[in-house]
Amino acid sequence: MEESELGERENTVLTPFEKVIYDMRNNEKVKNEQILGKRVGFYQLRGQIGIGNFSKVKLGIHCLTKERVAIKIMDKKHLxxxxxxxxxxxxxxxxxxxxxxxxxxxxxxxxxTRLHLVLEYAEGGDLFTKICTQGRLLEHECKFIFVQIVSAVKHMHENNVVHRDLKAENVFYSATNHVKVGDFGFSVLCPVNEPLNMCCGSPSYAAPELFREKGYFGIHVDIWALGILLYFMVTATLPFRADTVKKLKKCILLGSYAIPPYVSDICQKLIHGILQPIPTNRYTIANILDCQWLRGMQCPEPYQPFHLSPEHLAGHLTLSEEEREVKKALSDLGITEEHIYNNHDWESHNPITGTYRIILHQNQKRYNPAGFAMMSNVPRAKRPNGRKRQNFRARVQNSKMCLVL
Incomplete structure (x- = not known):
């Protein structure tokens, strides 16, 4: 809608969509927020909730749906x-x-000056912080978490996506106590049988082949990281530890580690099956899901593939019940078929597309909750005292170092 048309309607009732656009162009407070970096697009920016290797993450509020989001911000001058x-x-x-x-x-x-990724917000914090604070998880709880992570990685690989930075810091708890894999900053889209060369990720989770400089297959690297992650969950330590990356590299290439005796035999067998130095000897995702330790666990299913833009909602196609609900929600906000039809930029660089995806995801989460409810009364392993927690944090700092060679 043109600014002149909105101006003529200043004294009339605007739809929520029209009001946001009008305020962005005419409201001095909103314009100042944009100048000061407190607002970008349809999002109000709140406090910082995370920091990455090349970015920071802030909490955002979508002005139309009031959905809380995580906004990953990258400074162009550092790109x-x-x-x-x-x-x-x-x-x-x-x-x-x-x-x-x-x-x-x-x-x-x-x-x-900046690039912004608007992402789903998982408000429960990350797995690394949880284990640092509360100590190792008991195996019963680990199974619930690990099967969700494995299911996510299975879906990635089925869609030719390799993550390359799987670690506890990149596993997040959602409000419903399910976990979600995030931070795809080192991910790559490639066929599973295509070798890769760039060495990246976190040294403590790095597979041996990453240090051999002969190329590697991404799916094997992700699976190795799953083994490190499982070891970390059941022990609250890392299998390979050293003061420097050089020493850590030597430990990983030697492949020697010990598993504490309190870890069950069937869990130890799974860890050993994953942490095989030779990539082709490593367990596959199918082997992991079929192992005795995960016997009886339900593997979460992916959502049905969805349209990346709302363009189909403005056509004459027969819509599903879910699509009709999403279309009605957009209409209630003032985003009509006319708006959808007249917008031709349907990539993710579009506020209507952003609103559509938020509403679609809200709908999917309502009808298809992730996985299964976590048990709130599962007993925990004994928490380490304050000094032990500090020592533990120091020991695993090398997992935060970044490999980009």
């Missing part, structure tokens, strides 16, 4: 050619995925 390629890969990979245990991408926003 090298390699990092820009990684950013493009991150968007392309997330666009392929539609799984309840994977963080959803809603919208991409670009200003003169």
């Amino acid at each position: 090298t050619h390699k990092r820009r390629d990684l950013f493009i890969n991150e968007v392309l990979c997330m666009e392929q995925l539609h799984h309840p245990n994977i963080i959803r991408l809603y919208e991409v926003l670009e200003t003169h």
Whole structure:
């Protein structure tokens, strides 16, 4: 809608969609928020909730739906050619995925100085912080978490997406106590049988072949990281530890580690099956899901593939009940078929597309809750005292170091 037309309607009742656009163009408070970086697009920015290797993450509120989102912000002046390629890969990979245990991408926003990824917000914090604070998880709880992560990785690989940075810091708890894999900053879209060369990710989770500089297959690297992650969950330590990356590399290439005796035999067998130095000897995703330790666990199913843009809602196709509900929700906000039909930029760089994806995801979560409810009364392993927690954090700091060679 043109600004002049909105101006003529200043004294009339505007739809929520019209009101947001009008305020962005005419409301001095909103315009100041945009200048000060407190608002971008249809989102109000709140406090910082995370920090990555090349970005920071802030909490955002979508002005139309009031949905809380996580907004990953990258400064353009720090974007090298390699990092820009990684950013493009991150968007392309997330666009392929539609799984309840994977963080959803809603919208991409670009200003003169920054790039923004608007993502699903998982408000329960990350797995790394939880274990650092509360100690190792008992195996019963680990099974619930691990099967969700494995299901997410299975979906990635089925869609030719390799994550390359699986670790506890990138597993997030949602409000319903399910977990979601996020941070696709090192991910790549490629056929599973295509070798990769760039060495990236976190050293403590790095597979041996990453250090051999002969190329590697992404699916094997992700599976190795699953083994490190499982070890971390059941022990609250990492199997390979060292003060420097050089020493850590030597430990990983030697492949020698010990599992504490309190870990069950069948869980130890699974860890050993995953942490095989030779990639082709490593358990596959199918082997993991079929192992005795996960026997009886239900593997969450992906959502049905969905349209990335709302273009189909403005056509004459027969819509499903879910699509009709999404279309009605958009209409209630003032986004009509005319708005949808007259907008031709249907990639993620579009506020109508962003609103559509948020509403669609709200609908999917309502009708297809992720996985299964976690048991709130599961007993925990004994928590470490304050000094032990500090020592533990120091021991695993190398998992936060980044490999980009």
